[in-house]
Amino acid sequence: MNERELELTLRAIGRSHVRQSAPPRLHERIRDVSETPSRSGFLSDLTWKPGSMFSAAKFIAAGVIVALFGGFLLTGVLTTQQDGEVAPAAATDSPRITYEPTDDPAVLKVISEPHRSWLDPADQGLLAIDPDGGVWVQGWSGKRAFLAKLGVPGRIGLGWNEHSGVFWSGTELEFSGDGTLWASPDGGLMSLEGGTWTKHDSTGVIDLTLAPDGVLYGLIEYPPARWTPDGVVSVVGFSIVDGEVTDVERPWAPRPGKVQALAVTPDGTVWVGGRGGGSGLFAHIGSGWLVRYDGQTAEVVRPLGEGIDPNVADLAVGPDGALWALMRTEAESYLGRYDGEAWSILSTADGLPAVGVLPLGLSAERMAVGPDGRVWFLKLGAQGENEGLVAFDGQRFQRYLVDAGVRDFAVAPDGSAWTSTGKGTYVIKPEALATIE
Amino acid sequence: MGETEAERAATFQRLAHERLDASYRLATAILRDDSQSEDAVHDAVVLAWQRWPSLRDRSRFDAWFDRIVVNVSRNRLRDTRKRRASDLTEAPAVSTPDRTGEVDSRILVEQALDRLKPDDIVVVALRHFLDLQMEDIAILLDVPLSTAKTRLRAAMSRLRAELEREGLAQVAR
Numbered sequence: 001m002n003e004r005e006l007e008l009t010l011r012a013i014g015r016s017h018v019r020q021s022a023p024p025r026l027h028e029r030i031r032d033v034s035e036t037p038s039r040s041g042f043l044s045d046l047t048w049k050p051g052s053m054f055s056a057a058k059f060i061a062a063g064v065i066v067a068l069f070g071g072f073l074l075t076g077v078l079t080t081q082q083d084g085e086v087a088p089a090a091a092t093d094s095p096r097i098t099y100e101p102t103d104d105p106a107v108l109k110v111i112s113e114p115h116r117s118w119l120d121p122a123d124q125g126l127l128a129i130d131p132d133g134g135v136w137v138q139g140w141s142g143k144r145a146f147l148a149k150l151g152v153p154g155r156i157g158l159g160w161n162e163h164s165g166v167f168w169s170g171t172e173l174e175f176s177g178d179g180t181l182w183a184s185p186d187g188g189l190m191s192l193e194g195g196t197w198t199k200h201d202s203t204g205v206i207d208l209t210l211a212p213d214g215v216l217y218g219l220i221e222y223p224p225a226r227w228t229p230d231g232v233v234s235v236v237g238f239s240i241v242d243g244e245v246t247d248v249e250r251p252w253a254p255r256p257g258k259v260q261a262l263a264v265t266p267d268g269t270v271w272v273g274g275r276g277g278g279s280g281l282f283a284h285i286g287s288g289w290l291v292r293y294d295g296q297t298a299e300v301v302r303p304l305g306e307g308i309d310p311n312v313a314d315l316a317v318g319p320d321g322a323l324w325a326l327m328r329t330e331a332e333s334y335l336g337r338y339d340g341e342a343w344s345i346l347s348t349a350d351g352l353p354a355v356g357v358l359p360l361g362l363s364a365e366r367m368a369v370g371p372d373g374r375v376w377f378l379k380l381g382a383q384g385e386n387e388g389l390v391a392f393d394g395q396r397f398q399r400y401l402v403d404a405g406v407r408d409f410a411v412a413p414d415g416s417a418w419t420s421t422g423k424g425t426y427v428i429k430p431e432a433l434a435t436i437e
Numbered sequence: 438m439g440e441t442e443a444e445r446a447a448t449f450q451r452l453a454h455e456r457l458d459a460s461y462r463l464a465t466a467i468l469r470d471d472s473q474s475e476d477a478v479h480d481a482v483v484l485a486w487q488r489w490p491s492l493r494d495r496s497r498f499d500a501w502f503d504r505i506v507v508n509v510s511r512n513r514l515r516d517t518r519k520r521r522a523s524d525l526t527e528a529p530a531v532s533t534p535d536r537t538g539e540v541d542s543r544i545l546v547e548q549a550l551d552r553l554k555p556d557d558i559v560v561v562a563l564r565h566f567l568d569l570q571m572e573d574i575a576i577l578l579d580v581p582l583s584t585a586k587t588r589l590r591a592a593m594s595r596l597r598a599e600l601e602r603e604g605l606a607q608v609a610r
Contacts (some may be wrong), residue, residue: 001542001600007565009546014566016543017469022461022478029479030453033486 097151099427106432107400110135110418110425112150124420126173127408128181135410135418136181137425138173147173147181147192150425172205173408177214184208189218211264212317219262219272263315265323267340269294271301273312273325286330288312303327303336303343310334313355314367314377326367326377328355335375335392351397353379353390370411372430378406389419391428400428449489452498453482459499460506463577466566467510467559469547477513481506500576507559507577514555549599557592564589 001009099108126138135150172184181192184205207219261273269292276287288311290301303325304310310327317323318337325336333355335346346352355377367377379387379399388402389409405422412418415430440448460481464474485505492501550558563574575585 005542006546006597006600009543010561010565011568013469013543013547013550014466014562014568017465018462018566019465019471019474020458020462022457023475026457026461026475026478026482027454030450030457030482033482 102426104400106428108427108429108432110150110427112148112425124422124425125407126171126183127410127418127420127425128173128175129410129412129418130175130181131177131179131413133412133414135412135425136173137420138183139420147183172208174208174210174216176216177210182208182216182218206259207262209262209264209315212266212321215264217262217264217270219259261312261315261325263317263323265317265340266321271315271323271325273315273327275311276309286311286328288327290315290325290327303338303345304329304334316367316369316375318369318373318375319371320373324367324369324375326355346392352392353387353397353399355380368409368411370415370417370430371413372415374411374415374430376409376411376417378409389417389428391417401426445489448495449486452495453485453502456499456502460503462567463503463506463563464510466562467507468513469562473513474510477510478506481509484509503577504579507563511555511559514558545603546596546600549596549603552599553592553595556588557595560585560588560592561596 098111100111102109123140124137125140128136130136130149134152136147137150138147140146172182174182176182183190183192189205205218209217209219211217259272259274261271263271265271272291272293274288276289287309289309290303290312291298292301293299300309302308304327308329310329313326313328315323315325321340323338325334325338327334327336332347333352335352335355337344348354366380367375369375373394375392377390379390379402381387386405386407387399388404389400389406391398391400400417401419401421404419404426407420407422409417409419417428419426419428457478460478461474464477464481465471468474468477481502485502488505492498550561553561560574560578563569563577564571569577571585571589572582574589575582578585578588580588
């Protein structure tokens with residue numbers, strides 16, 4: 001290839017890639033963006049504070065994750081008032097969120113105008129709520145994944161696999177108490193920094209959970225996705241607080257099976273739940289274990305009594321500090337509450353819908369307790385199919401969005417339960433629940 | 438009398454709409470990916486609106502906005518490279534033999550181009566994909582004309598070296 005041929009080849013490459021016209025939705029974006037006050041658009045919602053970096057070598061040596069801390073605080077506050085109204089944020093434009101009634105009077109369909117073209121209602125994934133109540137939804141546009149904050153123009157690309165064409169299938173999306181967003185795509189770990197994602201050296205992140213003190217805890221299988229010869233999975237934990245990584249490597253007695261649930265009660269006790277050993281998609285779904293770690297020793301806990309080791313689908317902590325556990329044995333489903341001294345157990349005889357099993361690859365974090373003490377969890381069917389959201393107010397169980405294909409949910413500081421589904425975003429507001437009750 | 442927020446937005450919208458096609462051309466030339474380009478121009482619009490109060494001479498909007506698009510696109514190239522470098526799941530780039538030598542050599546040239554630094558890719562794209570004059574390239578890169586010419590020469594030299602390494606060779610100098 002001579003010089004002339006090289007130039008002709010370059011021109012041919014240019015012709016195959018250069019587009020003459022911008023897609024119409026980019027014109028829409030101009031309108032969306034410029035309808036926010038200049039200097040206070042989506043990107044300027046992110047206020048940066050100094051971070052610190054940990055070397056990969058140090059992290060690897062510690063046997064836990066390398067955490068690169070890049071925090072941001074959201075200055076735009078998204079506060080919901082009455083149905084159909086959204087309070088203007090103090091530091092940003094008015095979020096354009098409206099609500100449409102559904103057949104269920106307690107459930108409202110969420111319409112977030114700026115994202116109409118980005119947020120395909122049928123293609124939503126994870127959902128998280130920031131410390132200020134802002135609702136963030138992850139979705140896909142074509143094969144590219146992105147993240148958007150409802151009511152605020154703009155979006156952020158997600159995942160490091162987008163350029164290799166690998167479909168992003170994150171399992172976790174959580175804000176730490178300082179407002180940093182952490183995501184676990186395909187078992188890895190990323191944090192949002194400057195509108196772009198930083199990938200951390202980690203694989204096999206099973207669960208991320210926010211402790212009452214604002215510390216984000218994570219749970220990793222180690223070695224990731226691999227069974228040891230004796231069928232025992234090692235567990236590695238980590239915590240992230242103000243840029244400091246707390247090494248809590250292997251604090252829990254390794255147990256057979258697969259870890260899938262994590263919670264930290266206000267007294268600092270770390271609780272880890274899992275399912276029994278074996279292989280296959282639904283192997284040993286009716287057995288598992290619950291381990292309590294107090295910083296010194298780990299001990300197996302049996303909420304259902306001696307000799308019974310249930311599959312612990314998820315764990316959550318209530319505003320009163322009580323631990324909640326969603327469990328299943330071969331024959332029965334259970335919702336347990338531990339107040340620090342004793343367990344209270346509910347079963348299907350008390351109205352608890354049968355708890356399904358989480359297929360491998362799905363996030364375990366599917367239960368949450370709101371500030372009002374209401375317990376929320378995803379109802380999964382016998383084969384792991386999604387059967388809506390369940391709320392327990394201490395008296396009775398109520399099911400919502402049974403046919404919507406709920407993909408994820410989170411409870412806001414005001415007690416609203418926000419869900420991302422196969423049919424868009426929905427919210428169940430506490431005032432609506434109070435009316436029904 | 439000062440401009441109201443609505444008036445400022447209207448002016449920005451008009452200028453941005455008028456420049457959007459040209460900006461998208463720029464981004465697609467540099468990034469060679471429609472989806473990435475769309476994101477880059479979107480990000481450029483957001484940045485431009487944030488910086489809008491700092492643009493005193495609005496007759497210079499086109500060049501000002503194009504520079505933002507070029508910078509955002511170049512940063513995306515850097516990010517892409519970082520991700521690719523750390524992405525263990527991505528299959529290694531392999532040239533697939535094609536029935537026509539023309540397509541095959543195009544693939545090899547693109548792969549060689551991908552191995553250049555983002556600054557090199559940008560200047561090659563502006564010159565050879567968009568056929569821009571060096572004076573215009575200098576304005577877009579915000580550098581003196583002589584610097585722009587030097588950068589292009591160096592970039593082409595590195596591209597030839599990459600091609601020779603691939604065996605597509607004896608690229609005439």
